[in-house]
Amino acid sequence: MRAALCCFCFALGLAWAQPPSGAFALQVFAFGDPAHAQRVAERLRTYGFDAYTETPPGSRWVQVRIGCFGARADAEGLLADVRARVSADALIVPFSPGAGASVCAVRELGFIPPPRWELAHSGAERVSFRVGDPPRYLVFDGRWRVAQSDAETHAPSAGLPAGxxxxxxxxxxxxxxxxxxxxxxxxxxxxxxxxxxxxxxxxxxxxxxxxxxxxxxxxx
Structure with a gap:
């Protein structure tokens, strides 16, 4: 039970990570030829990576980068796949506001799973997890919130942030x-x-x- 309560406290104190300030990207290559860099980025996009080119101020090297991540943990999560499939030298770098990423992925941390937890309800507008014994519920319906009973999990949806x-x-x-x-x-x-x-x-x-x-x- 103590572990479950810690998880709830962990969730309540956090909010959506907001880009582009403090966001991250993955740098995979750097080329002297802009046309070649663009071709590589286009090829990476066919594999499903949000690849683009960027030339830092004062540099003659055109860098091929992937993605925009509001949290470093999400950049780290995808880095292993990029290193395995694209370049073993890929690394995490700060995201440059105005760079060519199509989207930015932002997260809101919900909880660290305790030994006893399970999916309680999964619907079109919300999902809830039963945690601890006696059970409490952690609900996501656009925001994370704590519910003391199953009935409370069906409260009106908070909705996702604008944008x-x-x-x-x-x-x-x-x-x-x-x-x-x-x-x-x-x-x-x-x-x-x-x-x-x-x-x-x-x-x-x-x-x-x-x-x-x-x-x-x-x-x-």
Whole structure:
């Protein structure tokens, strides 16, 4: 029970990570030829990576980068797949506001799973998890909140923050690693590592290691 209460406290003190301030990207290559860098970025996009080119001020090297991540943990999650499939030298760098990423993935950390927890309800507008004994409920309906009973989990939805992009989220795998893909009007992108637990049109709930978090997409 003590572990469960700690998880609830952990969730209540946190909010959506907001880009572009403090966001991150993955740098995979640097080329002297801008045209070649652009061709590489286009090829990476066919694999589902949100790749783009960027030339830092004062540099003659055109860098090929992937993504925009509001939290470093999400950049780290996708880094393993990029290093395995694209470049072993890929690294995390600060995201440059105004860079060419299509979307930015932002998260709200929900809880660290205790030894006893399970999915309680999964619907179109909300998902709830039963934690501890006697049970309490952690609900995501656009925001994370704590419910003391099953009845409280069905309170009116908080709704997602303004600016959230609509996407169809689905689970996929690469070299045995679980990943989350988002299908948007402009194409399909790999946006996070982890097991997809629940999804709506505007958000996904994902477990990666010892964290369960909500993920949504915004414009960079």
């Amino acid at each position: 959230t992009l609509h996407a169809h989220y689905r689970a996929t795998r690469s070299r045995g690693r679980p990943l989350v893909r988002a299908d948007l009007a402009g194409g399909s992108l790999l946006i996070a590592a982890g097991e997809l637990l629940w999804t709506s049109r505007g958000a996904a709930v994902v477990q990666l290691g010892q964290e369960v978090f909500a993920l949504r997409l915004v414009l960079p």
